[in-house]
Amino acid sequence: MNRIKQAFKDRLWLGVIIVGLFAGLIGGGIALGINNLVQHHEEVTSTRVPAGSNKSGGTKVNKNKADLNGEASQAYKSVQGAVVSVINKQKVQQSSGTLGIFGYGSSNGSSDSSSDNKLETASEGSGVIYKKSGNSAYVVTNNHVVKGSNALQVILSNGKKVNADLVGADSATDLAVLKINATNVKTVASFGNSNSIVPGQDVLAIGSPMGSEYANTVTKGIISAKDRTLKAGTDGTLTSVIQTDAAINSGNSGGPLINMAGQVIGINSMKLASDTQGSSVEGIGFAIPSNEVVTIINQLIKNGKITRPSLGISMVDLSNVTSDQQQSVLKLPTSVSKGVVIMDVNSGSVADTAGLKKYDVITKLGDTQVTDAGSLKAALYKYKVGQNAKVTYYRDGQQHTATLHLTKSADTTSTDDSQQDNN
Template sequence: MRNENQGTPRRTNRFWVKVAGVGLIAGLIGGGIAIGIGGAIQHHEAVVSTRVPSGSNRAGGTKVNKNKADLNGEATRAYNSVQGAVVSVINKQNVQQDNGILGMFGPTQGDNSSSSSSNGKLETASEGSGVIYKKSGNAAYIVTNNHVVKGSSALQVIMSNGRKVDAQLVGTDAATDLAVLKINSANVTTVAGFGNSNSITAGQDVLAIGSPMGSEYANTVTKGIVSAKNRTLKAGTDGTLTSVIQTDAAINSGNSGGPLINMAGQVIGINSMKLSSDNQGSSIEGMGFAIPSNEVTRVINQIVKHGRVIRPRLGILYTDLANISAKQRQSVLKLPKNVNQGSVIMDVKPGSAAQKAGLKKYDVITKMAGQQIHGLAQLRDILYAHKIGQRISITYYQGGHVHQTTVKLVP
């Protein structure tokens, strides 16, 4: 006989399995709903946070706060003390006019006609910068570059206040690329002073002031440092080697003739040139050069006094010993192996001071006025630091033997 209660436990187990399954499914469905709701909420928040709000703040409310920067810093004080003495220099030249009749086949000329002539009209040929350094009576003097005024038929100066005045050329010096102008002092209120360029050092702050790209940008100031105290370059229009100050203060066309000043407002150099590309055409930035103030003052004093620079001469042509091969130093110059610096005489002018002192071709000058000769520019600098009529000692090698002599300097 079958017991009616035998199937009860089995049915009960199946019931709880179904309950558990339903619960698990409900939990999964509920979790999925929760996850979906959470994602929707995050998406909504993202949309709301990036949506451009409607309306506008008609009341404004933005204001300018008090300037916390120091408006009277060291550089500003230096600039303000000098900028009134910085001018723009205008080089005016005669306009060339063709005398021929320009027709379909170009100009035609008669037997006695000239291809071009001046019509007397002056136009601006170039612009540069300058600095007023001296005021004496009703005259004021400006130093600038020789290449700024070269070829001029007339010169004008634009003062720092914008007033334009005529200028007279006092004199030039191609070797150092310097020139001096004279103007009426009635409008001059500021005169710049020179500092000792021998006392500068690499890394010190400097300012360059001038008219880059012309008088439209007059009294532009740029800041940099002294990159190097002595660099030997061909500074003059005649290719003369000279020592210059290298700076990374921005110098552009039109800055020529303007001052390079220290943070005390003293002129330590006259900006003269910059390197813009190397031999391969690569662009170069931050390499400007200025004529040292000690050289500037020596030259401009002579220009004002004599109208030109009168320099002592030895009467020789020379080159740097570094340009001579080791083999030629032994075979031609007969130099001891320990002599590796100096200037080699390549020619001696007959009747010159050098010839009278016993110097000959292929002699090697190693000292002048007690100073060791390290390069071409140094020999020139030592020589030009002396005056006509002075005697200067020279140590040199001739035929392998060291000698000393004294030379009387002549113009």
Template sequence: MDEFNNIKDNEKESDGISEETNEQTAQPNSANLTQAEPLVEEKAVEKTIVKKQSVVSLWLSGLVGGLTVAVIGFLLLFNGVIPFQNETIPNNDTSNPTSSLIQTATTEDDGATDMLSDVGEAVVGVANIQNQSLWTESNDAGSGSGVVYKVEDDRAYVVTNHHVIDGANSIEVILADGERVEAQLHGSDELTDLAVLSIDKEHVSTVATFGSSDDLVVGETAIAIGNPLGEEFAGTVTKGIISGVNRSLTVDSNQDGQADWTVDVLQTDAAINPGNSGGALINSQGEVIGINSMKIALESVEGIGFAIPIDEAQPIIDQLETEGEVNRPFIGISAVDFSTVPTEHVTQTLNLDPNEVSSGIVIAEVHPSSSAAEAGLETYDVITDIDGTAITNMMDLRQYLYQETSIGDTITVTFYRDGTQSTVDVTLQGE
């Protein structure tokens, strides 16, 4: 079977009396004097008119000036040169200006602040402690976040991601005040990327409430709480919306280049960064609707993060807490994807026509005393169908068994052996 295993930018105007010359006024005789009296009266009238015009001009100038000042003042006020004076709700405590500012918020904002404060205390840090060698001290190999979801008896239970604690020699929970508390690992599941820890309940004052993810709609508020980039930014809150529901992502859990599992996730644009893993995605009521798990880390991609829906996570959390593992239906075989088998081995070893069979899984090993062994399946058998559902690769097999069947169910397996198609009933066991 070695052969199978080797197989993402102004005109200025004259003001006053006219300067016309009258030759008759230059000769001092009685006639001329008599004729001068109307001229004096005329000049007096002109002076009166001029005086009135001056008063009017002065009044108009004052009016225009006042209007100009008013307009300029309004513009300065409007553009912020002169600041607006805000009215705030009176606060008896004048020693804390921040307190009075908070009181100007709306009732909704007040409620949101209180809600975030409560939920934030239930989100903790999780440190993965590993021993590098016999000659070096233990150190933090990584850190993430966790959510305190339950207190029972003398223990407080914390859910986080499997990849946060994977490979740890010991695990510590980091509280809001920075205190580190040794944690007990109850169980971890690689496929769903979930793990359950517990600590002494004396360190916990707040427990998060699980909501529902099944009735979420795109556009709803989504708030992520966690410890991005480590303890320095503990309790960071980012806000966005639900960008998508029922997203399916393939996961290569064992890093062998082959997809092992498809997970259904919630998509959000609330910022999720390294260290947020295992933290809470909450709704506007402060209920946990998802466990933050991953993001698309590409320079060309922004605002695409994912969380495990809480309704799918809860059954796994319950099993990990009580059983330490997730017990799934199991056939009892090791296999490789048919697509990875070279054509010569398809024709010579499997005795199949590539034009007739083009997908499936090839059994590399049948586990002793397993359901497959009891049903008579053998090495080199090529499984192509289970209960009428096409099985094109190992991920299809896992998806069908883990989502469509239960331990104790009997399935009908269609397979090829030496070029001949056959079927067999297999009763599923637990792993």
């Protein structure tokens, strides 16, 4: 009997458990369903575009909380009035005849045609006014901006267009100085010491990228490196330049690179950037250091040109000579792989006086190793006319030295672009 009662109790509890579980499942499903319905309703409500009037959608302009007189803005304002656009005008031949079925003919019916030259804008660049003296003001820009011009014009920051005269230009450093009427000049820039700059320093580039339509455009960046060595001008002379990531585009050439005190620490040169990279590269621009700029300006103002020492030779890079010829003709030891080969010596020149001859291989000038024509010119241009320089060279496999008396000079505004370099 007890067993029957116990079995009955067990079955009763089992039923209760089963009913409880079943009720829980049903209740949970109902709760889950209700929760899903609530979430769906909320999603529909929150994503549906509200109906009604749009009058509450208006807004207003609030007071500008940004600092409008920050360091960069003040630096720009202090120099902006001195930055100009430089217009290179060149002669374009035009026919004065009328266009007929078979080409141009004169208006009187004869076959003769006449032509005249008209000045048109060939290119545009930038510049900066650095000096005002009496009725004259002086602008520094790049040589390649003014090269080949038949006339020059300068557009001032106020939009006034004035004529300009070329005081002098130097292809080796890609610099030129212009002279304009100072009547409308209100601001001049000053030069800072480019030897004191440091990588990471904030700078601004100002100029006319893509032409005078965008005059006085300012871009901001930093000094990426202060002493890059690049080839400048058309003669491949190595020069030390400032590298910056401030945007410098075509038309910026000749404009100033300034520090946050508004001082010019370099003259931007797109020519250097394009010549070096072969194409437009974002974030890499170059500027000629202000200390070099001031040195060149003062010589151009004084003499109208830059006079540098010249060896009086024509030369080729040793790298352009085959290994067989280096051994059979030049008789060089295998340890010598870089330098320049003298191909001709002008009679009475500095090299001739020092005893240098054809096929001598120059490997060193002073304390500077000579690797090619550019490095030889860079080393030579550190000397002044009248100074002495020691030259190291190889002749018939033997190393020799000689003293060069740099009494001769050459106007480096004219260059030779041929494979055989002259100096």
